[in-house]
Amino acid sequence: EAGVAQSPRYKIIEKRQSVAFWCNPISGHATLYWYQQILGQGPKLLIQFQNNGVVDDSQLPKDRFSAERLKGVDSTLKIQPAKLEDSAVYLCASSLPRTGDTEAFFGQGTRLTVV
Amino acid sequence: GQQVMQIPQYQHVQEGEDFTTYCNSSTTLSNIQWYKQRPGGHPVFLIQLVKSGEVKKQKRLTFQFGEAKKNSSLHITATQTTDVGTYFCAPRAGGSYIPTFGRGTSLIVHP
Numbered sequence: 435e436a437g438v439a440q441s442p443r444y445k446i447i448e449k450r451q452s453v454a455f456w457c458n459p460i461s462g463h464a465t466l467y468w469y470q471q472i473l474g475q476g477p478k479l480l481i482q483f484q485n486n487g488v489v490d491d492s493q494l495p496k497d498r499f500s501a502e503r504l505k506g507v508d509s510t511l512k513i514q515p516a517k518l519e520d521s522a523v524y525l526c527a528s529s530l531p532r533t534g535d536t537e538a539f540f541g542q543g544t545r546l547t548v549v
Numbered sequence: 550g551q552q553v554m555q556i557p558q559y560q561h562v563q564e565g566e567d568f569t570t571y572c573n574s575s576t577t578l579s580n581i582q583w584y585k586q587r588p589g590g591h592p593v594f595l596i597q598l599v600k601s602g603e604v605k606k607q608k609r610l611t612f613q614f615g616e617a618k619k620n621s622s623l624h625i626t627a628t629q630t631t632d633v634g635t636y637f638c639a640p641r642a643g644g645s646y647i648p649t650f651g652r653g654t655s656l657i658v659h660p
Contacts, residue, residue: 476652
């Protein structure tokens with residue numbers, strides 16, 4: 435079974451530039467999550483999708499972050515413009531429908547460095 | 550809102566010693582999951598606890614869910630160097646499907 439795919443693995447940008455991350459969840463997983471993990475901290479949920487609808491985006495800085503999940507499969511997370519404090523690993527995860535509390539499968543993550 | 554505290558933040562042990570990390574919540578939980586993240590890696594699911602007082606074992610790992618469903622622990626017996634990593638609890642409060650992670654406990658095993 436293929437896992438959660440993310441790209442790119444690494445990205446270095448200057449502050450005020452924009453950047454986009456891509457995620458392909460495990461086939462059949464309706465729930466998709468984007469997490470931000472700052473060095474030394476636990477993953478922080480940014481947004482949760484159920485199919486192509488948003489379940490929760492209360493911690494997404496909407497003035498600069500946006501995310502979409504086209505056709506309920508792949509998802510992209512965008513930052514525009516980036517700030518130094520956005521430097522982190524961005525993790526995508528997927529799981530089966532939330533009606534059962536099932537485990538989340540994580541991708542390898544994208545390490546973003548803003549300089 | 551839900552407050553989650555995970556202690557300790559770091560733990561150094563000699564190989565063969567035991568290790569325990571605790572996850573404490575200010576609110577009653579519906580369930581709790583545990584994940585392990587190796588250095589440079591991504592979180593990997595270990596277990597989910599649902600019932601009050603539940604105890605589950607995976608080889609040298611023992612997971613417990615408190616009777617009041619407000620705290621949980623992960624105990625590793627006779628640590629090995631392969632146990633190195635950060636262990637996160639991810640509790641879910643009643644009625645919430647929002648998965649939140651604790652700060653994690655980083656385990657360092659010295660050979």
